[in-house]
Amino acid sequence: VKKVLQTRGIEEEGYEVADKNGIFVAERGASFGYGNLVVDMRSLVIMREFAPVIFDATHSVQMPGAAGGSSGGKSEFVEPLARAAAAVGVDGFFFETHTNPCEALCDGPNMLDLNRLKACVKTLLEIQNIIEGK
Numbered sequence: 001v002k003k004v005l006q007t008r009g010i011e012e013e014g015y016e017v018a019d020k021n022g023i024f025v026a027e028r029g030a031s032f033g034y035g036n037l038v039v040d041m042r043s044l045v046i047m048r049e050f051a052p053v054i055f056d057a058t059h060s061v062q063m064p065g066a067a068g069g070s071s072g073g074k075s076e077f078v079e080p081l082a083r084a085a086a087a088v089g090v091d092g093f094f095f096e097t098h099t100n101p102c103e104a105l106c107d108g109p110n111m112l113d114l115n116r117l118k119a120c121v122k123t124l125l126e127i128q129n130i131i132e133g134k
Helices: 002-007 015-020 041-047 075-088 114-131
Strands: 025-027 053-056 062-067 070-073 092-094
Touching (some): 041 053, 041 075, 053 075, 075 092, 075 114
Parallel strands (some): 053 092
Antiparallel strands (some): 062 070
């Protein structure tokens, strides 16, 4: 984040400075072992010291190369990980979604079915309200 701010001619750093200048960081999982991405929820807290954090819930469950020539994934973990990220207090979410993930041109195995999106977002907002004491 510091380097991005400096390239924009901004010498100060920190969450407020990054937020004011439209700089966000994203957690999308880190490679762990063979063909598996893993999210360390501690990283969300650490990154939030420097900039607003977006949690990419669908990329975080991706399994690169698991489907032969394309990425596989475990979409059943999208919503639980998103709820965990909401409880940590991230600033936003990214979801890849499709009306029929099995027919998606790419990333289908880690997508959130469009029919689940509204309920998922409602739950995330409820968690956020609890965390913020509303």
